[in-house]
Amino acid sequence: MRQSPVDLHLHSTASDGRLAPADVVARAAQAGVKLMALTDHDTLDGLDAAAGAARVEGIDCRAGIELSARWARGVVHIVGLDLDPSAAVLVAGVARQQRERRQRADRIAERLARAGMADIRDRVATLASAGVPGRAHFARALVEAGHARDMPHAFDRYLQRGRPGYAPVDWATIDEVVGWIHRAGGLAVFAHPLRYRLSRGALRAAVQAFVTAGGDAIEVASGGGGRDDLAAASALAKRFGLEASIGSDFHDPDFPWIAIGRLPAVPPDLKPIWRRWGAGYD
């Protein structure tokens, strides 16, 4: 896989990433990325630090976010790009998502304690010291405490629906989150379409709901995805008339199979979303 000059989906310690925002920017610059976006889960907290680091590194860093949205009985992720982090509607929406996340973290900790894992709450507080604990922090704490062999195992065993550490969240709707992004002057991107456990029909219905809400683009490439994923996501982009975005969804330098900027080019028959900003990268 080539190194792409563009990576529009990256996480930091502001949510469940493992590097501070400035370190994500420095690492992106080092990897040859010229245009990036920091897109932490339901928070705008890392964006100032990222912008400052981007000036030092001489890299184009757009303000972003990854918002969780309720869909059917589950959740889809909508990335917002090039938005104004001080826009009131967005700030209020994010505050609501953060409140939900805080309540969920409390409930997960309680449920795990009741199941005999009382040590998890403190571990999670340490791991998520820069923000609100997400499920990835719980997964890591469960691994560190010896309750699971790795993070996917921790998710399967404790954190998925029906498991002892599961707690539901009342996320905003797709309509609402696309609205917040647009009212902040940003572009809305349907994130990693092939990562949801949805049937083909259910996935199309979710993308249709996103299009109806006014969504702009879909991620045709995500970290760890192969040729088949690129083809399938590109077919969705064409079918629904969406522009294309690419982003690694990088979280952790200790997971080398998902590296910053290791992404394919957008197929020539699709429009890269960054053309909107006049950027000529392939």
Ligand code: AMP
């Ligand atoms: P949350 O938004 O707090 O519900 O957590 C979702 C995050 O957990 C995702 O963005 C991933 O970083 C991580 N995640 C979800 N499923 C898994 C899995 N099976 N294994 C490892 N990490 C996962």
Ligand code: MN
């Ligand atoms: Mn994550």
Ligand code: MN
């Ligand atoms: Mn996601």
Ligand code: MN
């Ligand atoms: Mn992500």
